[in-house]
Amino acid sequence: MTADRGSAPAGPPVISVRGLSKSYGDRQVLGDVSFDVPRGRVVGLLGRNGAGKTTLMKSLLGTATVDSGSVEIFGAAPGPGHAQRVGVAMDGIGFYPAATVRRELALWATALGVPKRRIRDVIDLVELTGHERQRCAKLSTGQRQRLRLATALLVPGVELLMLDEPANGLDPDGIRWVRRFIKDMAASGKTVLVSSHQLSEMENTVDDVLLLDKGRLVHTGSLHEFTAGGRFALEDRFFEVVGGIRA
Numbered sequence: 001m002t003a004d005r006g007s008a009p010a011g012p013p014v015i016s017v018r019g020l021s022k023s024y025g026d027r028q029v030l031g032d033v034s035f036d037v038p039r040g041r042v043v044g045l046l047g048r049n050g051a052g053k054t055t056l057m058k059s060l061l062g063t064a065t066v067d068s069g070s071v072e073i074f075g076a077a078p079g080p081g082h083a084q085r086v087g088v089a090m091d092g093i094g095f096y097p098a099a100t101v102r103r104e105l106a107l108w109a110t111a112l113g114v115p116k117r118r119i120r121d122v123i124d125l126v127e128l129t130g131h132e133r134q135r136c137a138k139l140s141t142g143q144r145q146r147l148r149l150a151t152a153l154l155v156p157g158v159e160l161l162m163l164d165e166p167a168n169g170l171d172p173d174g175i176r177w178v179r180r181f182i183k184d185m186a187a188s189g190k191t192v193l194v195s196s197h198q199l200s201e202m203e204n205t206v207d208d209v210l211l212l213d214k215g216r217l218v219h220t221g222s223l224h225e226f227t228a229g230g231r232f233a234l235e236d237r238f239f240e241v242v243g244g245i246r247a
């Protein structure tokens with residue numbers, strides 16, 4: 001079953017990428033990538049390990065330089081001004097181990113210019129209530145993922161969420177929680193770009209698919225179209241397009 005929410009709404013895209021290319025040394029990791037992300041959609045960024053997903057996310061955030069092409073977020077090049085409209089949860093971003101959950105969020109709130117009273121709200125939003133005084137070093141994988149999501153939500157009214165592997169390392173309950181979280185965010189009108197390896201989960205979560213293979217965008221469009229209205233599993237279509245080991 002797919003999470004079809006109909007076709008994309010009209011209006012200017014939230015993310016617009018044209019002809020993006022990037023190499024590390026003589027290795028090209030993004031090659032002529034172009035796509036738009038319309039407002040209010042949940043878009044899954046899929047691809048094997050090393051396909052270029054994180055590099056693409058970093059390019060969208062302006063933290064990775066690109067060799068050619070352009071990125072526009074809300075009609076402007078990525079920059080610090082976007083911190084008020086874009087919430088980011090990147091896999092691998094560390095927390096200060098000795099800080100408590102509350103203290104860690106206070107540090108982020110200061111960096112983002114967000115009033116401290118917002119911390120209570122985001123702790124509740126990601127259901128870390130009761131863990132405010134727990135040290136980051138002692139959080140479980142699931143709790144760390146939630147804390148990461150909490151940092152992405154600190155700016156009230158953030159319009160675009162970029163989530164890099166939010167369900168990485170989670171148990172089935174945690175994965176289900178992330179699914180519900182993303183759906184809630186979409187229901188509240190936010191646009192969500194989410195990268196993941198969990199194809200069955202993505203099948204239940206996203207409206208649109210961006211499929212990267214060796215730095216090339218090999219599919220962009222609705223999940224409905226990609227899976228022929230749910231007749232094919234996303235995982236089967238994934239392997240059909242990018243190749244790989246069959247079960």
Ligand SMILES: Nc1ncnc2c1ncn2[C@@H]1O[C@H](COP(=O)(O)OP(=O)(O)OP(=O)(O)O)[C@@H](O)[C@H]1O
Nearest residue numbers: 024025029047048049050051052053054055056197
């Ligand atoms: N700073 C870097 N210097 C050199 N090569 C890099 C650097 N960052 C990434 N790469 C290479 O770029 C390619 C794409 O990496 P990237 O992390 O974007 O892939 P990914 O799709 O996010 O992979 P994964 O699913 O494993 O997280 C890989 O071959 C990786 O080794």
